[in-house]
Amino acid sequence: MSASFEKGINTFKEQIDAPVATFFSSCVHCGMCAEACPFYTETGDPSRTPITKVEPLRRIWKQEYTLLGRLGKLFGLGKSVTDEMLTEWETLVYDSCTLCGRCSMICPVGNDITYMIRKTREGMALSGHAPEGLIGATTRAITIGSPMGVKLPALEAQIRHVEKELGYTVPVDVEGADYLQLLSSMEIMNFPEFISAIARIFQHAGVSWTISSKAFEATNSGIQIGVSEIAAELVERVVKAATELKVKYVISPECGHAYTAIRWEGPNLIGRPFDFKVVHILELLDELRSAGRLQTSGKESRRLTYHDPCQIARRGGVVQQPRNLLNEVAANFVEMPDAGAMNWCCGAGGGVSANERADELRLKAFKRKKQQLEEVQPEALVSACSNCRIQLEDGLEENEMDISVLSLTEIIAEHLLDRKQQEGQQP
Amino acid sequence: MTEVEFLIWVRGPGFQIATVIFVVGILLRLFEILMMGRKVNLAEPKGSEMAGGMRTIMTRSLHLAATGSSAYSQTAGYIFHIGLFVTILLFAPHILVFQEVFGVKWPSLPTTAIDAITVITIITMFAVLAHRLQNPVIRFLSTFDDYFAWFVTLLPLVTGYLAFHRIGLPAPSLLAIHILSVELLMVVFPFTKLTHAFTLFLARWYNGAISGYRGVES
Numbered sequence: 001m002s003a004s005f006e007k008g009i010n011t012f013k014e015q016i017d018a019p020v021a022t023f024f025s026s027c028v029h030c031g032m033c034a035e036a037c038p039f040y041t042e043t044g045d046p047s048r049t050p051i052t053k054v055e056p057l058r059r060i061w062k063q064e065y066t067l068l069g070r071l072g073k074l075f076g077l078g079k080s081v082t083d084e085m086l087t088e089w090e091t092l093v094y095d096s097c098t099l100c101g102r103c104s105m106i107c108p109v110g111n112d113i114t115y116m117i118r119k120t121r122e123g124m125a126l127s128g129h130a131p132e133g134l135i136g137a138t139t140r141a142i143t144i145g146s147p148m149g150v151k152l153p154a155l156e157a158q159i160r161h162v163e164k165e166l167g168y169t170v171p172v173d174v175e176g177a178d179y180l181q182l183l184s185s186m187e188i189m190n191f192p193e194f195i196s197a198i199a200r201i202f203q204h205a206g207v208s209w210t211i212s213s214k215a216f217e218a219t220n221s222g223i224q225i226g227v228s229e230i231a232a233e234l235v236e237r238v239v240k241a242a243t244e245l246k247v248k249y250v251i252s253p254e255c256g257h258a259y260t261a262i263r264w265e266g267p268n269l270i271g272r273p274f275d276f277k278v279v280h281i282l283e284l285l286d287e288l289r290s291a292g293r294l295q296t297s298g299k300e301s302r303r304l305t306y307h308d309p310c311q312i313a314r315r316g317g318v319v320q321q322p323r324n325l326l327n328e329v330a331a332n333f334v335e336m337p338d339a340g341a342m343n344w345c346c347g348a349g350g351g352v353s354a355n356e357r358a359d360e361l362r363l364k365a366f367k368r369k370k371q372q373l374e375e376v377q378p379e380a381l382v383s384a385c386s387n388c389r390i391q392l393e394d395g396l397e398e399n400e401m402d403i404s405v406l407s408l409t410e411i412i413a414e415h416l417l418d419r420k421q422q423e424g425q426q427p
Numbered sequence: 428m429t430e431v432e433f434l435i436w437v438r439g440p441g442f443q444i445a446t447v448i449f450v451v452g453i454l455l456r457l458f459e460i461l462m463m464g465r466k467v468n469l470a471e472p473k474g475s476e477m478a479g480g481m482r483t484i485m486t487r488s489l490h491l492a493a494t495g496s497s498a499y500s501q502t503a504g505y506i507f508h509i510g511l512f513v514t515i516l517l518f519a520p521h522i523l524v525f526q527e528v529f530g531v532k533w534p535s536l537p538t539t540a541i542d543a544i545t546v547i548t549i550i551t552m553f554a555v556l557a558h559r560l561q562n563p564v565i566r567f568l569s570t571f572d573d574y575f576a577w578f579v580t581l582l583p584l585v586t587g588y589l590a591f592h593r594i595g596l597p598a599p600s601l602l603a604i605h606i607l608s609v610e611l612l613m614v615v616f617p618f619t620k621l622t623h624a625f626t627l628f629l630a631r632w633y634n635g636a637i638s639g640y641r642g643v644e645s
Contacts, residue, residue: 019633021460026623026630029573030504031564032497046567066459068618104638105645106497108504109623110487110631112638264641267469277471317473317642341643 005083008127012060012081015119021065023111024058027051033103033113038345038368039096039361050103053092054116056081056123086129093117093124094131095358098365099224099257099350100310105342114315121226130225133355138221138230145237147221147354148185152213155183158192159211162199170199173245174210179284180247180276181211182218182238182262184255186386194254194386197413201285204416205293209251215241218253220261222269224351231261232269238262242276252280254407256311256349256385263316280312281409282384286321289328295417299331305378306335306408307369307392308343309385322384322408329415330382336372344368348391366395373403380404382411434603437610445610452617453625460626472640479639480632486644487631496562503555510548514541514584538591545588552581576619582608 033050034040040048059081062069072078101114124130137147144151159170171177179202187194202209215237222231242250252259263278279287288294306326312318319340326333338344347365352358369392373381381396381403383389392405428436490501515521519535526532536544556577559565586608590601616622623630638645 016463017465018460018463019465019630019637021463022626022629022633025456025460025626028620028623029565029568029570030500031562031568032500034564035495035497040564044563046564049564049568051568065463067455104634106490107634108487108490108501109627110483110634112634115637264470267471268466271469273469273471314643315641319643341645 003126003128003130005086005127008086008123008125008129009060009081011126012057012120012123013064015057015122016061016065019112020057020116020119021061023113023116024061026109026111028109030108032106032108033111036102036106037097038100038102038347038365039098042364042367043361047092048096050097050113050117051111053089053097054113054120056086056089057116057120060123083127086124086127090124090129090131091357093120093129094134094351094355095361097350098310098345098347098352099315100345101314102310102342102345105314118223118226121224122228123226125226131351131355131357133357134221134225134351137351137354138225138227141217141219141221141234142230146185146188146217147219148189150185150188150217152216155188155211155213155216158188158195161192162196165196166199166203168199168203170195171210173213174208175245177208177210177245177247179207179209179249179251180238180242180245181209181251181253181281182258183211183216183253184219184258184386185217186255186390187253188216190390191386191407191410193410194407197407197410198253198281200413200416201288201294201409204295204419205288207284207288207293210245210247212241212245214244218255218258218262220258220265221351221354223261223265224257224354228269231265232271235262235266235269238266239270239274242274247276249277249279249284250274251284252278254281254384254386254389254409256309256316256387257351259316259318260311280316280318280321282312282318282321282325285409285412286324289325294328294412295419296328296412296415297417298415299329300380300411300415301331302379303332303334303377304330304380304382304406305333305373305376306339307346307381307383307388308340309383309388310343310345310349312384313343314341322382325408325412326382329411334376334378336376338372344372346388346391347395348387349385353387353391362391363395363398366391366398369395370399370401373401378403380406382406382408384408430597430600430603434599434606437603437606441607441610445613449613449616452614453622456617456622457625457629460629468640470640473642474639476636476640479643479645480634480636483635483638483645484628484631486635487627496558496564499558500555500565503551503558507548507551507555510544510551511580511584513544514548514587517541542588542591545584545591549581549584549588552577552584572619575615576621579608579612579615579619580621583612 063073104112104114141147220234267273347362517536518541586605590605
């Protein structure tokens with residue numbers, strides 16, 4: 001990826017479409033988006049107001065695509081985008097935004113600000129103003145196949161562990177399987193229990209599935225840094241594997257942006273529709289549940305609450321499924337205020353966790369989550385995104401809060417009904 | 428030019444010029460926006476764009492969830508917007524103007540009610556300005572356009588109030604100044620943030636459509 005100021009400016013221009021032009025034409029500077037954003041509410045810094053983050057894109061729109069702006073430019077009036085400006089904006093566009101989408105739900109004139117920040121990142125990255133941490137992650141994703149540098153032998157080692165534990169094989173490269181399961185590097189390295197959990201659930205429900213040795217990585221640093229060309233290449237790897245293995249479905253794991261990347265941006269990035277369907281693991285689990293293929297026994301007695309990962313709920317439409325699933329296994333489930341589509345971000349999504357420079361800021365943004373948790377005081381916090389999970393654990397530790405963080409898929413796996421035992425009990 | 432000639436000019440040619448600039452300006456702005464187009468979405472939809480778009484057009488007018496500073500903006504926003512609609516559309520002399528232009532008429536509110544609403548709206552406009560100057564976020568976001576738009580919106584309210592009560596100048600001059608202030612508003616309307624009165628429907632539609640496509644209510 002080569003970057004230059006000129007390339008960046010051209011990219012900004014290419015990003016502007018009718019929705020962007022409408023949104024900029026409609027903003028009345030009311031400031032209500034600030035109150036929706038944890039990076040503003042927890043810092044009180046007005047420059048972190050969501051609409052401010054897209055100022056470079058706005059200036060380009062105004063100068064290039066409005067009559068008054070073009071006239072102004074002719075006479076040397078109006079504000080232009082400069083390289084210095086973009087340097088200043090880098091921490092606003094990347095460090096102070098998780099693309100969580102909460103501002104887009106609040107704006108009274110209806111601006112989808114997140115849609116514009118995502119586009120702003122395209123111009124920022126190609127003008128050479130992306131954070132080092134994200135550049136590193138993206139480079140590793142392209143060269144090694146994983147933003148964390150996880151290679152196939154590491155996955156194979158984890159799979160061997162799981163197979164030893166379970167006593168049956170975890171399917172890899174099985175041609176003709178119905179489902180291709182993707183994994184995030186974090187699941188492979190930090191939460192291998194997830195692999196064991198899906199293996200047990202799919203065994204229980206009789207799901208025909210496989211992992212691909214060629215494309216197991218679900219995350220997509222390309223959409224976080226904002227380089228569509230790279231994002232498309234990462235999507236192509238999955239498409240190629242899915243096509244070779246002739247699967248009907250690709251399953252996005254417990255990762256927020258991975259779902260957005262493959263489900264919503266994927267076909268648009270590669271410029272053609274998929275010939276397989278994409279489902280989030282929670283969508284599949286809920287489908288299995290309603291079809292009676294997923295049977296559980298016993299319930300968690302701890303006071304549980306659920307953290308909606310932004311890309312899965314607000315930007316992905318998977319809101320009811322986790323509740324249906326928790327209903328099966330939780331006896332004492334409580335909702336946090338603003339749960340569901342208006343949930344507060346953990347503070348580390350959208351590439352913020354890959355950007356070490358933003359470490360202090362993301363823990364500040366977590367304070368909003370902390371407030372939400374304090375209102376319901378759960379004993380355990382369930383979620384469905386490994387990245388949220390790491391941030392939640394980090395934030396809870398930092399704030400000395402004694403709450404366990406659990407994966408929804410893993411809880412379901414722990415409560416699977418033992419069919420053999422059940423059959424043995426029947427007269 | 429006598430004051431009567433001035434009045435005749437603002438009611439005649441002045442009003443026609445302002446109307447043409449207003450209509451052509453708004454059409455130009457809408458054309459500028461729509462000609463940008465947008466790419467066809469190739470991802471498989473989970474819900475309807477149209478239903479989501481239409482729903483968000485409605486629901487963003489019924490947002491009552493804000494707290495703190497946003498609650499202030501929201502309450503003041505409702506009051507002055509409703510005040511503007513009522514004073515513009517339900518004052519008997521205004522309805523006569525609309526009848527001349529569009530050929531349709533509708534019932535008016537009693538002038539005492541309009542008078543009171545005008546005062547409330549003017550006070551709220553000042554409360555909005557005070558909030559803009561005091562609130563750190565809104566002050567940070569504010570540009571010349573925001574203050575200018577505030578000023579040209581306030582002007583017809585104030586000049587209308589003065590004309591109705593015949594304060595300060597002879598009646599024809601007051602009326603002429605009032606009409607001129609409306610014409611100023613119309614002329615700058617398409618080229619300031621006031622355009623939001625038209626584009627917000629599109630903005631809400633796009634927002635709701637983007638969410639609706641993904642099966643989310645926004």
